[in-house]
Amino acid sequence: MSGNRELSYRGHEEESDEEYDRLYTKNINTKLTISSDINKELLKRETWEFKKDITQKPKVKLASVDAKVSNIIDMIDTYDRPGNTKAEGTYAGAGTYAEAFEDEPGKRIPKAGAYAEAGVGRARAELSVLEAEAKGPNASAGAEASLTGVAAMARAEIASASARAGPVGAKLGLGFDTGVSAGVDGLEAKILGTGFSFGPKTSVSFLGSEVSCVVM
Incomplete structure (x- = not known):
């Protein structure tokens, strides 16, 4: 058992x-x-x-809004500017200018420069410190020295629309800048939309895309 x-x-x-x-x-x-x-x-x-889709970044900056110190100073030149509108099909032009201390709109602040431009389709309206402009494909180059700074810039655009009211400006468009500027708005340098700016607005740009920080 x-x-x-x-x-x-x-x-x-x-x-x-x-x-x-x-x-x-x-x-x-x-x-x-x-x-x-x-x-x-x-x-x-x-x-x-x-x-992959949710991490894609836009390659071109299409719109911008800014408030520049130089635009505030420019109001001395434009506060009594008469109303004017203009529309052009194709346009091209080049020239130089120099103004200083004249009691007329656009000629009070000392400045001198040269420019060249060409494009297809342009419409512009201005009145006092207000202005608006629309452009088709265009290219331009210019250099200027004034009380607000010095600049030399070339620009190529597919299309753009811009507006300004005193110190505040807004722009919608597709294009690239090449050049340098230095003045009350800071220091900026770009080659085909790639570069940097230091000042009240600090930014880094790459092929038209921009990351910026505005100090007010």
């Missing part, structure tokens, strides 16, 4: 161990199956395409 009991007890013990082994193996298999499913989801093409 004693031997039978011992065999019976051992047999029960072995059965229990096997049962636990089966349960343990099943749990491991379940975890591996879940892990495998997750890996399959991560490897799906759509998962990575979605991630």
Whole structure:
């Protein structure tokens, strides 16, 4: 009897161990199956395409709004400017200018410079410190020295629209600047829309895209 009991007890013990082994193996298999499913989801093409889409950055800065110190000073020149509108199909021009201390709009602040421009389609309206302009494809270059600073800049645009009310200006367009300027608005240098500016507005630009910080 004693031997039978011992065999019976051992047999029960072995059965229990096997049962636990089966349960343990099943749990491991379940975890591996879940892990495998997750890996399959991560490897799906759509998962990575979605991630790529949400991290894309715009390549060109299309619009800007600013308030420049030089625009405040320029209000001395434009506060009594008479109303005027002009529209042109194609245009081209070049010239030089020099004004200083004349009691006329645009000629009170000393400045001198040269310019050249050409384009297709331009409309402009101005009255006192207000002005607005729209342009089609165009290219221009100019250099100027005045009380507000010095600048030499070339610009190529596909199209643009701009407006200004005193010191505040806004522009919507697609184009690239090349040149340098230094004055009350800070220091700026760009080559085909890539460069930097330091001053009240500090920014870094790359091919027309810009990251900036404005200190007011």
